[in-house]
Amino acid sequence: xxxxxxxxxxxxxxxxxxxxxxxxxxxxxxxxxxxxxxxxxxxxxxxxxxxxxxxxxxxxxxxxxxxxxxxxxxxxxxxxxxxxxxxxxxxxxxxxxxxxxxxxxxxxxxxxxxxxxxxxxxxxxxxxxxxxxxxxxxxxxxxxxxxxxxxxxxxxxxxxxxxxxxxxxxxxxxxxxxxxxxxxxxxxxxxxxxxxxxxxxxxxxxxxxxxxxxxxxxxxxxxxxxxxxxxxxxxxxxxxxxxxxxxxxxxxxxxxxxxxxxxxxxxxxxxxxxxxxxxxxxxxxxxxxxxxxxxxxxxxxxxxxxxxxxxxxxxxxxxxxxxxxxxxxxxxxxxxxxxxxxxxxxxxxxxxxxxxxxxxxxxxxxxxxxxxxxxxxxxxxxxxxxxxxxxxxxxxxxxxxxxxxxxxxxxxxxxxxxxxxxxxxxxxxxxxxxxxxxxxxxxxxxxxxxxxxxxxxxxxxxxxxxxxxxxxxxxxxxxxxxxxxxxxxxxxxxxxxxxxxxxxxxxxxxxxxxxxxxxxxxxxxxxxxxxxxxxxxxxxxxxxxxxxxxxxxxxxxxxxxxxxxxxxxxxxxxxxxxxxxxxxxxxxxxxxxxxxxxxxxxxxxxxxxxxxxxxxxxxxxxxxxxxx
DNA sequence: AACAATGGCGCG
DNA sequence: ACCGCGCCATTGTT
Numbered sequence: 001x002x003x004x005x006x007x008x009x010x011x012x013x014x015x016x017x018x019x020x021x022x023x024x025x026x027x028x029x030x031x032x033x034x035x036x037x038x039x040x041x042x043x044x045x046x047x048x049x050x051x052x053x054x055x056x057x058x059x060x061x062x063x064x065x066x067x068x069x070x071x072x073x074x075x076x077x078x079x080x081x082x083x084x085x086x087x088x089x090x091x092x093x094x095x096x097x098x099x100x101x102x103x104x105x106x107x108x109x110x111x112x113x114x115x116x117x118x119x120x121x122x123x124x125x126x127x128x129x130x131x132x133x134x135x136x137x138x139x140x141x142x143x144x145x146x147x148x149x150x151x152x153x154x155x156x157x158x159x160x161x162x163x164x165x166x167x168x169x170x171x172x173x174x175x176x177x178x179x180x181x182x183x184x185x186x187x188x189x190x191x192x193x194x195x196x197x198x199x200x201x202x203x204x205x206x207x208x209x210x211x212x213x214x215x216x217x218x219x220x221x222x223x224x225x226x227x228x229x230x231x232x233x234x235x236x237x238x239x240x241x242x243x244x245x246x247x248x249x250x251x252x253x254x255x256x257x258x259x260x261x262x263x264x265x266x267x268x269x270x271x272x273x274x275x276x277x278x279x280x281x282x283x284x285x286x287x288x289x290x291x292x293x294x295x296x297x298x299x300x301x302x303x304x305x306x307x308x309x310x311x312x313x314x315x316x317x318x319x320x321x322x323x324x325x326x327x328x329x330x331x332x333x334x335x336x337x338x339x340x341x342x343x344x345x346x347x348x349x350x351x352x353x354x355x356x357x358x359x360x361x362x363x364x365x366x367x368x369x370x371x372x373x374x375x376x377x378x379x380x381x382x383x384x385x386x387x388x389x390x391x392x393x394x395x396x397x398x399x400x401x402x403x404x405x406x407x408x409x410x411x412x413x414x415x416x417x418x419x420x421x422x423x424x425x426x427x428x429x430x431x432x433x434x435x436x437x438x439x440x441x442x443x444x445x446x447x448x449x450x451x452x453x454x455x456x457x458x459x460x461x462x463x464x465x466x467x468x469x470x471x472x473x474x475x476x477x478x479x480x481x482x483x484x485x486x487x488x489x490x491x492x493x494x495x496x497x498x499x500x501x502x503x504x505x506x507x508x509x510x511x512x513x514x515x516x517x518x519x520x521x522x523x524x525x526x527x528x529x530x531x532x533x534x535x536x537x538x539x540x541x542x543x544x545x546x547x548x549x550x551x552x553x554x555x556x557x558x559x560x561x562x563x564x565x566x567x568x569x570x571x572x573x574x575x576x577x578x579x580x581x582x583x584x585x586x587x588x589x590x591x592x593x594x595x596x597x598x599x600x601x602x603x604x605x606x607x608x609x610x611x612x613x614x615x616x617x618x619x620x621x622x623x624x625x626x627x628x
Numbered sequence: 629a630a631c632a633a634t635g636g637c638g639c640g
Numbered sequence: 641a642c643c644g645c646g647c648c649a650t651t652g653t654t
Contacts, residue, residue: 150632272649274635292636318637321648346644350640357646360639392640448642458642546643553640554644580640580644632653640644 016070036183038176046111055180098187100158128190135347135528167508196504212561220336239316349554372627382592386620387582398611402485416440422482449545493544522551596620
């Protein structure tokens with residue numbers, strides 16, 4: 001520990017003032033072959049904000065560091081050459097770099113460099129920390145008697161890491177030099193932690209994939225703004241219509257709300273207020289448990305026109321919020337929308353997206369195409385969209401080792417049809433479309449650990465068909481008899497739930513230590529852990545079934561993204577989206593078919609390697625907009 | 629006034 | 641008693 005503390009206190013912080021000075025530091029870095037990089041900017045947006053200050057930390061034998069700081073804001077004449085040199089260092093595979101939140105740092109350098117950069121040999125302490133603590137949380141008292149404990153996820157900011165592992169409090173904001181100095185010992189600790197938990201392959205993957213996320217954020221997505229505004233106008237007209245219908249009905253039935261705060265569109269009934277909705281439905285003689293779409297649907301079927309109007313209202317209101325959110329985010333510099341991506345916020349390893357969320361562009365529903373049509377590539381470009389087909393089922397076949405399922409995929413047999421045939425006893429060729437559809441629902445249900453009860457519910461809500469519990473139990477039984485490997489695997493996962501394994505942690509007080517807890521792993525080795533509070537098990541069986549599938553899917557798509565960035569993308573052909581099992585590129589129209597074929601090849605090759613012996617199939621197509 | 633929890637719904 | 645996420649409006653709490 002003493003060593004580390006020494007290394008934290010940089011022997012010297014040198015402010016770099018001139019180009020010759022900078023060049024001699026470059027020479028030093030080349031010799032050291034390892035450095036920490038930290039920077040601050042005038043804001044979060046690489047397209048319009050500027051890099052302010054760059055700090056480089058060099059290990060200084062044996063256990064201390066030297067930090068150099070360049071204040072670019074003060075010395076604009078140095079800016080161009082320094083950023084160029086930094087890009088060179090980041091692309092130099094011989095020199096190892098340690099960063100915190102590499103997406104932030106790299107996106108600024110990428111945006112300033114104005115060319116595709118082949119970053120390599122990067123270690124991101126934030127990603128490393130997220131990988132090591134994936135899914136972990138603490139319970140803190142909430143004061144709410146109904147729910148006295150609230151979950152608090154582990155914080156992975158640089159300040160938290162420095163405090164947790166090194167026991168130092170970084171200054172508020174300000175001084176990136178201190179942060180840069182902390183990066184070197186943090187690297188050593190987290191690299192050890194990754195090794196102890198056998199998470200190095202996952203970490204290497206995440207470090208490679210980061211640059212693909214940078215690329216997606218900088219590329220952004222083209223949106224037809226005027227088309228969006230037209231659609232908003234249309235839907236606003238209709239939503240007013242629907243509100244009027246509901247109000248009219250409320251008025252006719254003599255329904256008056258108790259309170260009116262002046263903000264509401266009408267004084268009779270606020271459709272956004274479930275209290276009002278429930279009260280009104282109660283007055284009409286309905287007693288729904290809640291006001292979900294499913295319930296409203298059945299009320300509408302029973303002749304309640306209010307329920308129908310409310311559903312339409314909610315749908316339109318969602319669309320309007322969606323469209324307005326996207327319009328609000330159109331960037332003034334390039335007219336495109338730049339959603340942010342987060343690499344490992346989720347405990348399974350999936351990527352998430354925010355501001356706006358690019359992973360929830362409408363797809364289902366009659367008016368989804370009208371919205372998707374608004375997403376368009378630049379002039380002379382086309383979209384290439386490719387998705388991994390039935391990926392979660394293929395993953396299930398691989399991790400469960402179920403022979404029937406694996407054989408079906410190897411022979412290219414339609415698994416939904418096969419399931420339908422096994423369940424109903426009808427010969428494979430004679431399975432009807434509706435039988436196949438029902439079996440499809442069942443296949444997906446199984447991934448989540450669905451029960452006879454939930455199967456019954458699903459069939460009722462999807463097909464309006466009531467099946468008694470005995471029958472769904474029978475179907476479930478036949479399902480598992482067809483795929484005995486899956487049943488065995490689920491049993492094993494269930495036993496893992498209460499099985500205690502040691503996971504390694506580190507903090508500045510205890511150094512390295514391990515705790516007994518519940519964990520799952522993906523094929524690549526990504527681990528999700530659940531804390532144990534006393535003897536309590538916090539994982540659910542559903543999570544034990546689902547996490548390895550979802551997590552392996554995340555591993556796979558990230559591997560594809562890294563490969564696509566490195567081997568396929570360039571200034572003209574860019575990756576612009578990644579939606580769990582789908583990749584979207586924007587490419588020159590005259591080469592679109594070629595890119596589609598290459599993307600498909602990458603996805604199938606990498607997928608089939610990862611899931612061997614289960615083959616992976618991908619479907620790629622060229623599109624003029626997201627609807628086609 | 630600012631923050632947290634909740635219900636409801638979009639995507640996979 | 642179905643997994644993971646983000647977003648919004650409402651409502652309750654500090």
